[in-house]
Amino acid sequence: AQSVTQLGSHVSVSEGALVLLRCNYSSSVPPYLFWYVQYPNQGLQLLLKYTTGATLVKGINGFEAEFKKSETSFHLTKPSAHMSDAAEYFCAVSVPILTGGGNKLTFGTGTQLKVEL
Amino acid sequence: SQTIHQWPATLVQPVGSPLSLECTVEGTSNPNLYWYRQAAGRGLQLLFYSVGIGQISSEVPQNLSASRPQDRQFILSSKKLLLSDSGFYLCAWSGRRNTEAFFGQGTRLTVV
Numbered sequence: 001a002q003s004v005t006q007l008g009s010h011v012s013v014s015e016g017a018l019v020l021l022r023c024n025y026s027s028s029v030p031p032y033l034f035w036y037v038q039y040p041n042q043g044l045q046l047l048l049k050y051t052t053g054a055t056l057v058k059g060i061n062g063f064e065a066e067f068k069k070s071e072t073s074f075h076l077t078k079p080s081a082h083m084s085d086a087a088e089y090f091c092a093v094s095v096p097i098l099t100g101g102g103n104k105l106t107f108g109t110g111t112q113l114k115v116e117l
Numbered sequence: 118s119q120t121i122h123q124w125p126a127t128l129v130q131p132v133g134s135p136l137s138l139e140c141t142v143e144g145t146s147n148p149n150l151y152w153y154r155q156a157a158g159r160g161l162q163l164l165f166y167s168v169g170i171g172q173i174s175s176e177v178p179q180n181l182s183a184s185r186p187q188d189r190q191f192i193l194s195s196k197k198l199l200l201s202d203s204g205f206y207l208c209a210w211s212g213r214r215n216t217e218a219f220f221g222q223g224t225r226l227t228v229v
Binding site (some may be wrong): 042045046108 | 166206216
């Protein structure tokens with residue numbers, strides 16, 4: 001069964017510092033991986049996704065993530081944090097729906113990012 | 118472009134009362150539809166998904182049910198709410214070929 005583990009439920013960085021949010025996955029098939037961001041009392045917004053091809057994927061708002069099969073990881077990074085990056089971030093792995101097509105996402109427990117002046 | 122609407126945004130209901138949350142998608146046809154629940158510190162739990170009208174799959178046993186009366190309408194219901202049903206409920210859709218899901222703005226349900 002597919003699953004994701006996010007290390008660190010809370011991460012705090014200074015404005016302008018590197019952001020690193022960790023995600024490890026478990027999958028019996030080649031995984032599709034995602035990062036979503038959630039602002040308070042809102043839905044989730046897709047930051048970036050990895051399906052196939054280039055292992056370094058770039059997303060919105062300056063975020064990127066690298067798929068490392070040998071480490072079963074998909075960590076999210078941003079070179080320089082901004083106050084507006086403060087939010088909760090979720091890593092997810094896609095599980096195929098065998099009948100009817102499409103996929104369903106299994107999420108990690110989330111990492112709350114705090115950005116300090 | 119595709120949009121997803123979910124309402125109401127907030128809801129306070131007494132224990133034992135019924136529930137109906139509605140979600141509609143515009144700008145696409147035959148989407149996969151999902152209901153997730155989010156509890157603090159527990160991430161998002163998939164409750165139900167649907168690959169077509171009248172086709173509902175339940176991921177976890179619970180006090181809730183889902184229905185899909187139309188192609189782009191997904192409803193989450195309960196006959197009698199429990200305190201443990203409180204949470205943030207999110208509706209989402211995805212296409213047959215797309216792998217990512219697109220989320221509504223969520224409903225904050227408080228059962229008192």
